[in-house]
Amino acid sequence: MIRKFAFIAIIVVLTVTSWSAVAQKPSYGLPDRELQHRSMAVNIVKAINAAEANYRKNHGTYATWANLTSTGDFTDRGTKWSSEEFPTVAHAMYGPGPEIVPGWKLRLSLSKEGQAYDLLLEDVTDLKCGYAAFSDERGRIRLGKVVECAD
Numbered sequence: 001m002i003r004k005f006a007f008i009a010i011i012v013v014l015t016v017t018s019w020s021a022v023a024q025k026p027s028y029g030l031p032d033r034e035l036q037h038r039s040m041a042v043n044i045v046k047a048i049n050a051a052e053a054n055y056r057k058n059h060g061t062y063a064t065w066a067n068l069t070s071t072g073d074f075t076d077r078g079t080k081w082s083s084e085e086f087p088t089v090a091h092a093m094y095g096p097g098p099e100i101v102p103g104w105k106l107r108l109s110l111s112k113e114g115q116a117y118d119l120l121l122e123d124v125t126d127l128k129c130g131y132a133a134f135s136d137e138r139g140r141i142r143l144g145k146v147v148e149c150a151d
Contacts, residue, residue: 037103041121041133042141043089044104047074047081048119049139054081061114062137065097065106074100099124 051073055063068074073081074094082090092101100106100121107120115137122132129149134142 037123038131038133038143039086040088041104041123041131042143043082043086044092044101045119045121045133045135045141047079047089048106048108048121049135049141050081051079052117052137053139056137062110062117064110065100065108069094069096 048068051068052062055061055067055071055073063071063073065074073079076093076095078091079089079094084090094100098105098107103123103125105122105124107122109118110116111118118134118136120132120134122130126145129145131145132143134144
């Protein structure tokens with residue numbers, strides 16, 4: 001009886017584990033490499049949003065990319081604003097731009113005398129669809145591509 005219960009418990013654990021693994025990694029029909037590439041964009045934007053929120057808290061306005069790099073938030077050794085769960089973003093070699101890391105071009109615009117910002121992080125390697133991540137001072141991240149792209 002105990003063996004039967006243990007066997008059923010093991011089967012349940014294995015089934016739940018395999019379901020959760022599938023649930024954690026939706027493919028959306030994209031190859032793993034492309035998913036990782038897009039995930040990098042989202043995580044870079046999250047890091048920029050976090051740095052912007054901190055900068056505003058300390059200075060009363062949002063920062064330009066030049067401000068964020070000159071204060072050490074984004075350097076050639078990485079950023080403290082990214083989770084270590086995504087080390088390619090945490091340890092990326094950030095530059096002054098506009099291509100802030102290889103393959104990713106940033107357009108960061110301030111408005112309302114530094115009380116608002118809009119950012120566009122564009123994949124310069126995606127000549128077909130122009131994949132990009134967008135955000136603003138609200139911290140919500142949107143993903144998109146050019147309208148002409150059928151993918």
